Amino acid sequence: MPLEIRQLPKMRLAYMRHTGPYGPALGQLWERFGQWCAEHRLSEPRPKFYGISLDNPACTPPGQCRYDACVQVGVGLRTGTDAQVQDFPGGDYACKRFEGTSAEIGAAWASMGAPGQIPEGWVLDARPAIEVYDEDFAMDPENGVFACWLYVAVRRAT
Secondary structure (H helix, E strand, C coil): CCCEEEEECCEEEEEEEEECCCCHHHHHHHHHHHHHHHHCCCCCCCCCEEEEECCCCCCCCHHHCEEEEEEECCCCCCCCCCCEEEEECCEEEEEEEEEECCCCHHHHHHHCCCCCCCCCCEEECCCCEEEEECCCCCCCCCCCCEEEEEEEEEEECC
């Protein structure tokens, strides 16, 4: 079944970056970022959170992979030294819902580029991939299962 095409809007995002292998260290990044968001009153009401994978681990050495934990913010937020602000350009993405553990998410990402996944008339684009964590995000403490949306950048085929 092909992925669904959605458009993400332009956004101003506060973020913390991890450089290094994707995996367990991202959980620590999200924990730090969550604490920072709470301190800056960005957690209530619960917002969507965005995980931006700036590098493809199939092409980039693990030690050089970059990942940003993000939340949308308004103009005028002072982040201090712990977090930065970036302008996200938005655009077209092919997406699917993921439900599983952090150990399973890599395979889910890899499957998105398989033949027949990208809808006809669209091709992959060289922009970062994004995880979207909805406002009702929760992780099952017993088994580590969580749900999010996986977005890969696409553009119309020419």
